[in-house]
Amino acid sequence: MPFMLDEQPTLNVAIVGGGIAGAVLAIGLINRGINVKLYERARDFSEVGAGLGFTPNAEWAMKVIDPLIHVAFKKVAVQNSTDWFTWIDSYTANEATDGSNDELIYNMYLGERGFEGCHRAQFLDELAKLIPRQCVEFRKNLRTIEERGEDQKMVVVGCDGIRSRVRQLVLGEDHPAAYPGYSHKYAFRGLIPMEKAVEVLGEKRTASRFMHLGQGAHALTFPVAGGTLLNVVAFVNDPEEWPHSEKLTSTGTKQEAVNAFKHFAPTTRAIIDLLPEKLDRWAIFDTFDNPAPTYVKGRMVLMGDAAHASSPHHGAGAGMCIEDAAALVGLLQMVQSEMQHSKHTMSDLLRLALATYDQVRLDRSHWLVETSRYVGELYEWQHGSDPVKISREIDWRARKIWAYNIEEMSRLTKENFTRRLWKLDEALLY
Ligand SMILES: Cc1cc2nc3c(=O)[nH]c(=O)nc-3n(C[C@H](O)[C@H](O)[C@H](O)COP(=O)(O)OP(=O)(O)OC[C@H]3O[C@@H](n4cnc5c(N)ncnc54)[C@H](O)[C@@H]3O)c2cc1C
Structure with missing residues (x-):
């Protein structure tokens, strides 16, 4: 039925999950006059x-x-101490902490304030200040969604993370892509007081981001907490299955990490030696084995890790959630404005908008999952140890992520939606 002109209709969006994806989406929609209710299972x-x-x-x-989302990020971001991100051979090279670069594989210029880090909880705290309290319901754990048909203006966006319930409802519980898979890597994460780290590693190795490459494992180090701590993420290849069906974390020991890095060069072994005795072990799951063929079913749509969970080797999974949100916010804004005067039904407008979103986001987000798996393997020499090949691979892949033109994506998204609308107009005429 055509939409009533005098109703001044407003779109209602139910967001499931209040992580980075859900929070940025809520802020974008609220600012565009769209009704939002965000349901988060935590308190x-x-x-x-x-x-x-x-x-x-x-x-x-x-x-x-x-x-304001960007302002919130800058408020909590920790500036890099140098402008470089360095990948080194930590396995065969004679590592030197004196600044000589015989182990260098690749150096990336981060530019002024590029690739800054923050604490997830602090960033979410800042984002929460931009979401009116009445738009959020905590302690709400989504189990199912019923299509009743009475509210044609309602959209449900699944932002419920890697083990998304909404993904199961969109794809069907029996669909293999409804569940993430183990990437056969886990990570030990730890923080080292900076004075201790500098004593062993020297100034140069502790002042900026270093990726330590080698056979069967790799480690990322960078300064955090205003340069008072060195953050260590030590990834280990694991041919076994992850033994805990419900949990993605377990406890590990320093000895296990020492064993995994025992063939590495002295500096990397020294980093591992500085870790605490008890460590958290994080299983790296992703959607690589079974990517979702679509992010949309009816008026349900997936965003962020719920749509495409990536391993963390590019440090770009949360960034992809924000790209998704930019596309979806723009489309729902167009639906909202089209609703005021359109001859089309609300269901038709939403169908076109969500199909556009699917088309615009599917390839790039699937590619991120693929490339992230690949570089994780590359860092552990699963594709050979040739430094020239490794540096070439890192370079083009990182550029493709970093240099993505968001304005252009928004323009193409708008164009795609408008084209679909014209086709629908034509169908009404004939
Ligand atoms: C070790 C590691 C390091 C990483 N480093 C980086 C990095 O440096 N840069 C980067 O960009 N990305 C990084 N990532 C990826 C990034 O963390 C994720 O891509 C991002 O946080 C996903 O956000 P999200 O909002 O989609 O999901 P989540 O952050 O998982 O949020 C989902 C929310 O939904 C809620 N929820 C779940 N189920 C339900 C339900 N049924 N009902 C209601 N609520 C529900 C949860 O409580 C949670 O609050 C890293 C990931 C890992 C594992």
């Missing part, structure tokens, strides 16, 4: 704490959704 926004780095594409997408 607050910021229960999970971890470090997150944002690449330049993510910062650009924040600005497109709402410049």
Whole structure:
């Protein structure tokens, strides 16, 4: 039925999950006059704490959704101490902490304030300040969604993370892509007091981001907490299955990490030696084996890790959530404005908008999952140890993520939706 002109209709969006994806989407929609209710199963926004780095594409997408999101990020971001991100051979090279670069594989210029990190919980706290309290319901765990048909203006967006319930409802519980898979890597994460780290590693190795490459394992180090701590993420290849069906974390020991890095060069072994005796072990799951063939079913749509969970080897998963939000916010804004005068039904407008979203986001987000798996393997020499090949692979892949033109994505998204609308107009005429 055509829409009534005098109703001044407003779109209602139910967001499931209040992580980075859900929070940025809520802010963007609220600012565009769209009704939002965000349902989060935890009792607050910021229960999970971890470090997150944002690449330049993510910062650009924040600005497109709402410049205040970018302000919130800058408020909590920790500036890099140097402008470089360095990948080194930590396995065969004679590592030197004196600044000589015989082990250098690849050096990336981060530019002024590029790839800054923040604490996830702190960023979410800042985002929460931009969402009116009445738009959020905590302690709400989504189990199912019923299509009753009475509210044609309602959209449900699944932002419920890697083990998304909404993904199961969109794809069907029996669909293999409804569940993430083990990437056969896990990570030990730890923080080292900076004075101790400098004593062993020297100034140069502790002042900026280093990726330590080698056979069967790799480690990322970077300064956090205003340079008072060195953050260590030590990844280990694991041919076994992850033994815990419900949990993605377990406890590990330093000895296990020492064993995994025992063939590495002295500096990397020294980093591992500085870790605490008891360590958290994080299983790296992703959607690589079974990517979702679509992110949409009816008026349900997936965003962020719920749609495409990536391993963390590019440090770009959360950035991809923000790109998704920029596309979806723009489309729902167009639906909202079209609703005021369109001859089409609300269901038709939403169908076109969500099909556009699917088309615009599917390839790039699937590619991120693929490339992230690949570089994780590359860092552990599963594709050979040739430094020239490794540096070439890192270079083009990182550029493709970092240099993505968000304005262009928004323009193409709008164009795609408008074309679909014209086709529908034509269908009505004939
Ligand atoms: C070790 C590691 C390091 C990483 N480093 C980076 C990095 O440096 N840069 C980067 O960009 N990305 C990084 N990532 C990826 C990034 O953390 C994720 O891509 C991002 O946090 C996903 O956000 P999200 O909002 O989609 O999901 P989540 O953050 O998982 O949020 C989902 C929310 O939904 C809620 N929820 C779940 N189920 C339900 C339900 N049924 N009902 C209601 N609520 C529900 C949860 O409580 C949670 O609050 C890293 C990931 C890992 C594992």
